[in-house]
Amino acid sequence: MSLATDAADKPTLYKRIRADIEKRILTGEWPPGHRIPFEHELVARYGCSRMTVNKALSELAQADLIERRRRAGSFVRRPQHQSAVLKIADIRAEIIALGRTYGYELIGHKLRAATAADRERLGVKKAGKVIAISCRHSADNVPFAVEDRLIDLSSVPDAATADFSREPPGSWLLHHVPWTEAEHTISAIVADDRTAAALDIAIGAPCLVIDRYTWRSARTITAVRLLYPGDSHRLVARFKGG
Amino acid sequence: MSLATDAADKPTLYKRIRADIEKRILTGEWPPGHRIPFEHELVARYGCSRMTVNKALSELAQADLIERRRRAGSFVRRPQHQSAVLKIADIRAEIIALGRTYGYELIGHKLRAATAADRERLGVKKAGKVIAISCRHSADNVPFAVEDRLIDLSSVPDAATADFSREPPGSWLLHHVPWTEAEHTISAIVADDRTAAALDIAIGAPCLVIDRYTWRSARTITAVRLLYPGDSHRLVARFKGG
DNA sequence: TACGATTATATGTCTAGACATATAAGTCAA
DNA sequence: TTGACTTATATGTCTAGACATATAATCGTA
Secondary structure (H helix, E strand, O other): OOOOOOOOOOOHHHHHHHHHHHHHHHHOOOOOOOOOOOHHHHHHOOOOOOOHHHHHHHHHHHOOOOEOOOEEEEEEEEOOOOOEEOOOOOOOHHHHHHOOOOOEEEEEEEEEOHHHHHHHHOOOOOOOOOEEEEEEEOOOOEEEEEEEEEEEEEOOOOHHHHOOOOOOOHHHHHHHHHOEEEEEEEEEEOHHHHHHHHOOOOOEEEEEEEEEEEEEEOOEEEEEEEEEEEOOOOOOOOOOOO | OOOOOOOOOOOHHHHHHHHHHHHHHHHOOOOOEEOOOHHHHHHHOOOOOOHHHHHHHHHHHOOOOOOEEEEEEEEEOOOOOOEEEEEEOOOHHHHHHHOOEEEEEEEEEEEEEHHHHHHHHOOOOOEEEEEEEEEEEEEEEEEEEEEEEEEOOOOOOHHHHHHOOOOOOEEEEEEEHHOOOOEEEEEEEEEEEEHHHHHHOOOOOOOOOOOEEEEOOOEEEEEEEEEEOOOOOOOEEEEOOO
């Protein structure tokens, strides 16, 4: 039963090819690892030129639905190992984009030799210097998030002389240090007394937690934990699919 | 695998064109709204065929960096204002991909005329029939998430006859209904007695909440709320940046 | 001036070829 | 069996065209 035949709009051929393959993958008819037909087979099946098939397959590869290997063929990829993607965000820019007044407050700023806990958190072996920062972001004078950050000075020596009393470290890093990889972990906790005070919420109130690690080609740059009031702040994402 | 700066491998021409334009956009040299050169101008500048330029621009458009308008040209897009992106996920597939045993339990299943609250939640005006489902997902026999879902039957009539006692509604929908847009909201709450019982956690323990709305071309398909134990489950995302 | 019809043009899709390149698979020697 | 070499082949990139299509701009008319 073909359900996707939105006869309303006449899809172009390469889109039809792409959709056909996508459907078989999403329904599980072609499971991960399955070799999808070679380009020349699809050319024969659809009666079109190779470039048309190639465009369809290229887009599927770009979307990480299939993997293409020279000489071997194209294979259905395992569904991306997890479900969440969070674009790196600059809280200051985010709040300003929302049309609200951004407020920033540096709570603590320490330069120290990395402790064992610091090294563990940054995932590095060698001892070195780190900067530990905690600060608070607010929107329209209401606490928006508290931030607890560690910067590896051996990766970002310039951070030693940066002035974090006015510019939030996240914004500074985003503008000064190119990153190549990031990892986010989202979880929830209940506020302890310190967190509750910083966010102006009740002890035991829910908090949304984002832990972010940022690397530049296998070098850790920074590890940051962001705490948001769980019942007020929301991470919203809208995006396109199929 | 960083695409922009790998001088090691000689980039192909279309990749160089794409990177050149990308750089100008990311550095702000070409701000949002700026019209980038026409295809025929790039063809002249790079001395290549139109298809080569077209491939570069198509990929930039696919990545939402530029917007292409017939007869008008290609324009730099405003950076996506949101902060979070969460790929749509099928919990069953997710758990199986983790190599754990998937368990499913239907808690409630009701077909009813949409109440005012249902219409509000689905964001629709007209009254119609809806299906309300609640169920529980488990991994290795440990509660993984509870799900509370509303399906708009006027958008998905087939759902009326689907058997949700064995197949989770998320998986069914993913396989039967193409979607075009989704919105996620992530927040945190503390468990009430019912939630605590379902997830086998303490009352007052933190929970991660994902609210997802799915549309197909302006028609609401489903609204779902997922509750995860906040201290055990984690949404992890790793990705590349620039 | 306002509006409808026409035209010009940039992008969208497609073709039928070409050569490049990575690599799976086969071949042969040590 | 192992390693080195060769070969076959699927994908990667590219060309020089073509026609389709949406729409900004222009023109003509009421």
